[in-house]
Amino acid sequence: MKDILDTEERKELPDNVFGLPGRREYPMPDASHVRAAEAYFRYCPKELKPELARNILRFAEKYGIEIKSPVILQFAKE
Numbered sequence: 001m002k003d004i005l006d007t008e009e010r011k012e013l014p015d016n017v018f019g020l021p022g023r024r025e026y027p028m029p030d031a032s033h034v035r036a037a038e039a040y041f042r043y044c045p046k047e048l049k050p051e052l053a054r055n056i057l058r059f060a061e062k063y064g065i066e067i068k069s070p071v072i073l074q075f076a077k078e
Contacts, residue, residue, distance in 0.1 A: 005027060005033075010024075017029045017059075019037050019056060020051060020052055020055070023048075026040065026044070026055075026056075028055070028056070031064075031065055034059045034060050037052070037059075038056055038060075038069060042071075049075045049078075050078035052075075053076035053078075054076045056072055056076075
């Protein structure tokens with residue numbers, strides 16, 4: 001998968017590959033998109049950060065990525 005998804009590619013993704021599936025935000029169909037979600041985590045609304053953090057960790061494990069961000073790790077515990 002390429003680094004940037006166009007509108008059609010994004011529409012074709014199933015809800016379960018998004019960090020916030022109800023909003024279809026933070027797509028993570030591959031490792032590079034997990035890293036992008038990690039980088040853009042700070043822009044997520046605070047009330048949605050625990051859900052996004054848990055999903056980032058879930059996808060990171062799937063793709064063999066180690067997440068070291070203390071902020072993401074802390075929100076994942078909530």
